[in-house]
Amino acid sequence: MSENKVDLIELLEYVDPAMLNYQEWVNVGMALKHEGYTVHDWDEWSQRDPGRYHDGEVEKKWNTFQGTNSPVTGATITQLAKDNGWHSHYSDDDNSFLDWGDSFIATDVDKGYKLVKTDWVMGKEIKEPTEQNWNPSNEVVKYLEALFAPGDIIGYVNDGYLHTKGETEKWLPKAGVYTKTAGEIIDGLRRYQGDIGAVMGDPNPNSGAWIRFNPLDGQGVKNDNVVDFRYALVESDNMDIAQQNEIIRELELPVVTLTYSGGKSLHAIVKVDAVNYPQYQERVDYLYKIVEKNGLRVDKQNKNPSRLTRLPGFIRGDKKQFLVDTNIGKASWEEWQEYIEDMNDNLPDPESLADLFETKIELAPELIGGVLRQGHKMLIAGPSKAGKSFSLMQLSIAIAEGRQWMGFNCTQGKVLYVNLELDEKSAKMRFIEIYNRLGQGHEHVSNIDVWNLRGKTSPMDKLAPKLIRRAQKENYIAVIIDPIYKVLTGDENSAHEMANFTNQFDKIATELGCAVIYCHHHSKGSQGGKNSMDRSSGSGVFARDPDAILDLIELPVTEDRYMALENEAICKVYYDAIQKYNPGYSDISLDDQFSKKQMQHHLMSAIHAQPILKEIEDQKIVAIESVRQATAWRLEGTLREFPKFKPVNAWFKYPIHILDESLQDIKLEEDPKENWRKGTKKSNESRAEKSKRELEEAFNVLSEDGGPVDVNQIADYLEIARNTVYTRTKKHNGFKIEGGYMSKNKQE
Template structure:
């Protein structure tokens, strides 16, 4: 049958003694589903002498009747990979193969290529010296040692009895020195066919259970799925920090590994790591050996004519920490170092610019700004600019390519409508809609470390030049104020960049409070990692519009309306370029040329245009760039639903600073007299209300977020102003003349 040899090879790497009962059953189900006979399962299961019972495999086999989701050979291959298998030897994988899961990290040892190492058993047999050296290597003289020399019959095999634990290592060594190599005089005689055992961790002198262990110093590594000589070679290659290596007199090497855990909880973690590392390197371990009071073979004892011998002491790395560092260094899969001289005369080309003067293809960009800055709209504008190969924000030209927009915040209909609205407002024909893919994950988002592999799997063959995540607070893992946790979080963007060979662009919010007094790279909320990790950081800060600028906006809006009406009625020659810049002059011309109905229409349209102008907010974008020279700040108007380049009105404005940092004189400048303060507060409420209407329903919470005020303060402001109604948390503007 197909893959029969591969399955048998995989099973060679899986010891039944290392599996749970459920995993053992899964192997049987997989073999039956594949079409192999029960004899294969029987023969493999017999390797676990402690749990194997003849006839049990056939009984279970007959109970396997299949299911709608059967266990297949893939489950067996998965187990083999987890136990150090590197895949079928000499088999070229086909697209139809299911062998998709391999080792999660590079291995230290390939068990298929381990050369058997000779066991240097002592020529001169000195049992007392064997045991004495073992005790000296593992114990302090005043530490109690637990050991067992007697055994009893249970489940068709001899098992260790209760044992002894009332003497210290120092006492035992002293008695061994005087025993004349008769270890039985000191430890008690054992069955020569069975041998004897010893506990490798010190105990309290009252028992040999886990609760009696006084120091979690060592763990036992025992493998029985390869020849002892290969086990010894693998242990050496893995540099396990062993206090002692003991030949069991049978089919395994017992490695007493230094773990030096401070307590039982840490001991379990370290043993889990130790066993997992051994499994990945082909040493299939007996999972029952994990506990700290486990018995190991006592050196200096004969067992069925074979020597339970101490082979070596102090092997491998000197301590647990050194070994872990070494394993990490050997398996970190980082690239090798390079010599600069090798490429000096033939440097690799730089990646092309995706956003001219800002971001290269395959790099990362962060767009930061406060609530209601229109960050999502700006990113949608960027999607369209890349898809169509147009200019973004009226300032930055974009290379044309395919883009994936990951929507984490909006419901699907709202997101799709936004794209259409922005396309229309930008005045672009949707010629390249197939260059934009949208992944709607509202309500289905997962942390970035889980999202990254799913994203890579879905996007691997799509050829995206950019992936845009909006917003990242939905996928942040950990505390955003922790530099360590945020560094790990941001590393996921690098993983996506490398795997998909595309740019990753994401947005994040500002911290609370006024931002004008901060550097642009320090305004994003949370750890400074957010500002320092991306290759390009664009920061948006709001500009406070003066009354004079607002008046100019009103004037432009009115002139635009009157001009359109005059042109419509055939009076384009009635005004000149200078006239078209003055509301009063255009009104005078309109009164001369137009009828009463048109003038009334102009009044209504001017009022609507000026109201729309009042809803516009002003923004400044500054860049912190790694690959390009800094650009001059870009001033924009957010005219829902798009950002438009400023014509020069905003050049002299500065972002708000926190008035508390300005002193008394600065506070006076900031707030002015009471009449101006009241006027400013009304204007602030108007601006916030218009901005929050972008999302539909206006609430106390949305106003508070925009104005950086507590909801309670917002309610007080609204009541004091008198022009707004409050219904629970909803807010609306009262009709003119209403007293309600």
């Protein structure tokens, strides 16, 4: 072997055969044979998976490897080792120990982050339990309760096998158990009065015990079997235990459990709370860089989410594995990262524009032509009767089919419609009705996924990571959330709370690389005299946050216009009936087609059967009702990325919006309260008074004989979050909330 050639046997120390599938195991054997190693090398390594190892199988398989024109080489083993934390010792770059794909966060960390003066670390001693107070069962219970929920499936190993390499012997873990929940083990230990062997199997005091620090799916122990990327492991053995303890605490790491391994290191289980595997990689990059900068040379093979760590409550040789501490440092990853960033200037350097005109700038592709780019955010605002939900479903269809929506071209792709309001069957029926009314077919309806969450919603900060986790493999180009008041967190009139709320849309857009589209309701009153910044209810954050704001504003329709529509609808009913029942009738001129009187004359001339005429009369009545139910709307936009577009006018004729530019001559009604903008006196009603008035109005409308009203009904009526109802009630002395119901105070 040349001086600089990597020893593949050393690399295999980083690869656990129990975590590989059959083909990966075979590839390791083929690579070893191609690179000149022996069957004994493959056999010895394969024995580390006693659950699947069978004597003689390795040699039998080895003899089938005859070589090919495209052989499996040592690069396969090198990559497997890299995936499990190995790094080359021949690199001149001291930062080469990280190889997740060189995340940008980790690169930024190179600029500083030296928080601990390692030359002055004296050490903080740990206290080993005495024989009198050594309670192994309590150690296990306390550890599991700190890390896991009762229903979490965990993986643990309390037996090992002795691995010999030359004169070196090392105890390595066997396959272990990965189908029990934390709650089952805790209950069992209490039921059997701390008998660990009866609950977890008899331990091997020579090898100690291990546990996987993230919950599993019960199907295996690979990274793919991890169901929640909560924690990362920080382990270092390059300094004494007391110094490790001090540095971990000085760094304020968000440590859930700190365990003495029974060897040379402490094992710190650190909160990372990643929403998916890529974010886990970035956060572990960041974490490892920080601790490296501050003196802890971490063990790189532990960075995968399915790795094993030492489980307290067991004996390892002549040492105890015990819990040193729980819940130390910062309370969360976000708090710790903010602390780290506050301690260091990690802002990007100014960027020169010297090559501005030489380098082509690739903007995100347009999702809605001239309105919204992929990866950006759009808010549709309007009153409750504007048909916002129908419009969003119509938009979902336009994206799925690659058609126009409100006159704008849409890019075709997959879309996720998050349904927070309708029951599952009603939502499906609406899509069917809209598709049928559009009359353009449903060839690509499979591009639409609906996530039905009525009755199952949670606040947006809790919903966002769950949405990201489910959507990350689907390549959605748009996520539509309808309506947002169902998931509002905090008071919608609070700029700070609403900024935190809308930040969740940024997370979804960034993690999934898709557009996020959501709807919100207008404030009360006429919207004609307002600008888009003032139309949405609540804090102005709603207007400042999106990249595109589309406002649906109702148009005042005169009786003359409705009469004209009635005439048009009746003429169409008569014309369609003649074409159906007497297609040979050809006396209808173009002018006659638009005259109710003339079309009625043609109808009586063409059709004589009374049952058919009765049926046509019923159709006419339905057509007139449909006209009277229709409402007219103007769509205006405030855009960050594009110039302002000409207002779009449309009728909302259940269940779709139909463009009609003849409505463009209608002027919007102005809210009298907005006249002060033009020089008249401003309304004296304050925001608090308005809030109080609206609360009273909702209660009076919904209450029966002044009795209590469900808070959810109040929230739905006002189209605000449930929390906002509580906030408003606290500020209103006339009402109180008890047991989820709002009622009047007795003194009122």
